[in-house]
Amino acid sequence: xAVDPSIAAEAEAAARRSEEAAxxxxxxxxxxxxxxxxxxxxxxxxxxxxxxxxxxxxxxxGARVICITSGGTTVPLEQRCVRYIDNFASxxxxxxxxxxxxxxxxxxxxxxxxxxxxxxxRFLPEDSFLDLFELGxxxxxxxxxxxxxxxxxxxxxxxxxxxxxxxLKLPFTTIFExxxxxxxxxxxxxxxxxxxxxxxAAAVSDFYVPWESMAKHKIESAVGPxxxxxxxxxxxxxxxxxxxxxxxxxxxxxxxxxxxxxxxxAEMALKKYGMNVVVANELANYKDVVVxxxxxxxxxxxxxxxxxxxxxxxxxxxxxxxxxxxxxxGSEDR
Amino acid sequence: xAVDPSIAAEAEAAARRSEEAAxxxxxxxxxxxxxxxxxxxxxxxxxxxxxxxxxxxxxxxGARVICITSGGTTVPLEQRCVRYIDNFASxxxxxxxxxxxxxxxxxxxxxxxxxxxxxxxRFLPEDSFLDLFELGxxxxxxxxxxxxxxxxxxxxxxxxxxxxxxxLKLPFTTIFExxxxxxxxxxxxxxxxxxxxxxxAAAVSDFYVPWESMAKHKIESAVGPxxxxxxxxxxxxxxxxxxxxxxxxxxxxxxxxxxxxxxxxAEMALKKYGMNVVVANELANYKDVVVxxxxxxxxxxxxxxxxxxxxxxxxxxxxxxxxxxxxxxGSEDR
Numbered sequence: 001x002a003v004d005p006s007i008a009a010e011a012e013a014a015a016r017r018s019e020e021a022a023x024x025x026x027x028x029x030x031x032x033x034x035x036x037x038x039x040x041x042x043x044x045x046x047x048x049x050x051x052x053x054x055x056x057x058x059x060x061x062g063a064r065v066i067c068i069t070s071g072g073t074t075v076p077l078e079q080r081c082v083r084y085i086d087n088f089a090s091x092x093x094x095x096x097x098x099x100x101x102x103x104x105x106x107x108x109x110x111x112x113x114x115x116x117x118x119x120x121x122r123f124l125p126e127d128s129f130l131d132l133f134e135l136g137x138x139x140x141x142x143x144x145x146x147x148x149x150x151x152x153x154x155x156x157x158x159x160x161x162x163x164x165x166x167x168l169k170l171p172f173t174t175i176f177e178x179x180x181x182x183x184x185x186x187x188x189x190x191x192x193x194x195x196x197x198x199x200x201a202a203a204v205s206d207f208y209v210p211w212e213s214m215a216k217h218k219i220e221s222a223v224g225p226x227x228x229x230x231x232x233x234x235x236x237x238x239x240x241x242x243x244x245x246x247x248x249x250x251x252x253x254x255x256x257x258x259x260x261x262x263x264x265x266a267e268m269a270l271k272k273y274g275m276n277v278v279v280a281n282e283l284a285n286y287k288d289v290v291v292x293x294x295x296x297x298x299x300x301x302x303x304x305x306x307x308x309x310x311x312x313x314x315x316x317x318x319x320x321x322x323x324x325x326x327x328x329x330g331s332e333d334r
Numbered sequence: 335x336a337v338d339p340s341i342a343a344e345a346e347a348a349a350r351r352s353e354e355a356a357x358x359x360x361x362x363x364x365x366x367x368x369x370x371x372x373x374x375x376x377x378x379x380x381x382x383x384x385x386x387x388x389x390x391x392x393x394x395x396g397a398r399v400i401c402i403t404s405g406g407t408t409v410p411l412e413q414r415c416v417r418y419i420d421n422f423a424s425x426x427x428x429x430x431x432x433x434x435x436x437x438x439x440x441x442x443x444x445x446x447x448x449x450x451x452x453x454x455x456r457f458l459p460e461d462s463f464l465d466l467f468e469l470g471x472x473x474x475x476x477x478x479x480x481x482x483x484x485x486x487x488x489x490x491x492x493x494x495x496x497x498x499x500x501x502l503k504l505p506f507t508t509i510f511e512x513x514x515x516x517x518x519x520x521x522x523x524x525x526x527x528x529x530x531x532x533x534x535a536a537a538v539s540d541f542y543v544p545w546e547s548m549a550k551h552k553i554e555s556a557v558g559p560x561x562x563x564x565x566x567x568x569x570x571x572x573x574x575x576x577x578x579x580x581x582x583x584x585x586x587x588x589x590x591x592x593x594x595x596x597x598x599x600a601e602m603a604l605k606k607y608g609m610n611v612v613v614a615n616e617l618a619n620y621k622d623v624v625v626x627x628x629x630x631x632x633x634x635x636x637x638x639x640x641x642x643x644x645x646x647x648x649x650x651x652x653x654x655x656x657x658x659x660x661x662x663x664g665s666e667d668r
Contacts, residue, residue, distance in 0.1 A: 074420070077419070078591070082421060082422050082537070082589065082591065082617065083419060083420070083421055083422070083539075084419070084420055084422070085411070085417060085418070085419050085420070086408070086417070086418055086419070086420045087416060087417055088416050088417070088418070115449055118464075120464060121464060130452075130454060130455060130488060130489055130492040130493075133489050134489065134493070135486060135489050135490055135493070139486055139490075141475055141476075141477055141485065141486065141489065142475075143475055151475065152469060152473055152475065154464060155464055155467050155468065155469050155475065156469055156473075158464040159464075159468070159469070203416070205417075206560075207559070207560045225541070225563050225564055225565050225566065226540075226541045226563070226564040226566075227561070227562070227563055227564075228561070228562045228564070229559050229560070229561055230559055230560040230561075230562070231559050232559065232560075255416065257412070257416065283416065
């Protein structure tokens with residue numbers, strides 16, 4: 001079917017605007033600390049896991065690498081940051097998914113918010129890990145019987161993932177750090193072609209204060225109310241899909257508090273950003289049920305008990321879809 | 335010296351405005367979850383530690399109770415909160431002070447931001463406590479020799495404080511929770527008279543969005559910039575001093591990024607809110623040096639090496655000043 005040339009021109013213009021907005025964002029962002037060292041560790045990780053992927057002759061089940069993003073990004077309101085806007089996100093979903101994708105044989109680049117939930121640590125008491133431990137009579141460290149199995153499994157699984165070089169952890173705090181890391185990882189993973197996957201569970205700010213226009217010092221709490229104007233963050237999903245890693249399998253998330261607009265917004269994101277899957281979740285029950293929205297329909301995923309991780313089923317379905325994506329390379333090229 | 339009646343009238347009017355603003359804030363705030371249970375645990379804790387304090391005949395060195403606040407408060411921008419404004423504060427100072435005040439014989443009510451630094455856990459790697467542990471040959475939990483002493487001391491000190499009932503921990507996230515907890519603890523501690531102390535190290539928001547005027551659902555990231563108007567949070571230090579616990583020894587903190595205005599603002603806070611001590615610190619070097627501002631002058635406290643906690647010296651000085659405050663009850667009555 002022929003595309004209406006005016007629609008095509010409009011889409012092209014929108015794409016150009018997005019790219020310009022993204023370029024302006026990165027130009028103005030404060031540079032990532034330790035950029036060269038981080039870039040080298042990412043390149044090295046991808047190179048080690050790229051055997052068997054990408055090239056047309058590689059085995060479909062060969063090395064698969066996933067980039068999982070997790071936790072909320074912050075928007076500083078001052079350059080020497082005391083105040084910032086934050087997005088609610090415990091990092092539970094990304095941390096759990098990391099465990100299940102590692103189990104499924106993936107190498108995982110985990111881009112996470114400092115202080116958010118970590119893989120294999122999700123069961124821990126939130127604020128006092130010391131509650132888990134006791135000293136024995138010879139002052140050896142003991143874990144109460146009730147927690148022993150789970151703590152030992154955590155230590156052992158974590159050591160295994162790190163020891164086998166299957167997990168690379170990259171922390172961020174601000175929206176500036178997050179998007180620079182995502183760009184770095186995505187362009188680096190581009191060489192993996194269809195074997196690369198993105199699981200974009202981080203809660204990314206929609207609005208930010210451009211670095212140049214930001215107050216240098218702490219905003220004075222003088223008399224009267226405070227007025228703030230925030231700019232929109234450029235839609236980087238679009239750039240990721242179009243420029244950074246066009247052949248990868250892309251899963252993004254849509255969180256809303258209002259169920260009436262959720263699925264409609266997920267469908268929009270699917271089309272607008274060319275995602276392979278958009279996972280729709282509601283704040284009220286995101287641990288219990290999600291809807292996977294794809295171009296071929298909707299699939300509801302729910303857990304049958306509080307003891308289960310929803311991410312176990314979700315990962316299983318996504319791994320299958322990713323394998324199909326790898327086996328039909330031509331059909332998904334963009 | 336006679337006070338100018340017009341100045342006294344002006345001060346009285348300002349006080350009334352503060353009280354009205356505080357009342358309006360609490361009326362509109364979403365009620366604390368589990369309020370009754372928390373209030374009972376606070377009342378019980380204070381009652382257990384009130385022996386020997388308060389009454390004129392009690393021993394000056396008798397039971398002393400300190401309320402330490404720690405970490406930053408958040409300001410929700412939506413009722414079903416996805417986005418919020420946060421204040422930078424690791425909780426390092428409050429967590430360290432809690433350890434030193436416990437060591438000095440105080441009972442401590444620790445009002446802390448969820449996820450902030452905890453007493454005896456400050457040495458831990460930020461995001462992966464699992465890095466501290468290994469499994470031995472018989473799959474027993476081991477701590478590498480390098481960390482063994484410090485981990486064992488932490489477990490033992492923490493168990494001791496909890497076991498002896500000397501530490502009560504109360505978590506908060508939002509400015510609404512924080513101020514309701516502070517009011518509850520302060521009015522409960524009022525019976526301790528001069529034996530009560532406040533160490534107000536939490537980074538409290540200056541601006542907030544009143545609950546009624548807050549968006550119910552997630553703010554739409556539609557086209558164009560976002561405009562927000564934030565109201566000032568009423569100055570609760572004033573109310574704490576005047577109404578909640580007028581005889582307690584009060585230490586507040588002033589953090590600025592601009593050193594040129596820091597001491598002047600600390601002096602202002604000392605007078606305006608009737609604090610006993612205002613600790614002035616700069617974001618750039620708050621772990622290395624602070625200035626204690628009192629009505630009788632300024633004292634600089636600095637640490638001589640990175641291995642030291644500034645809070646050790648700070649606590650020592652404050653404990654001495656609190657004892658003087660207890661021994662001269664008449665002079666400090668307000």
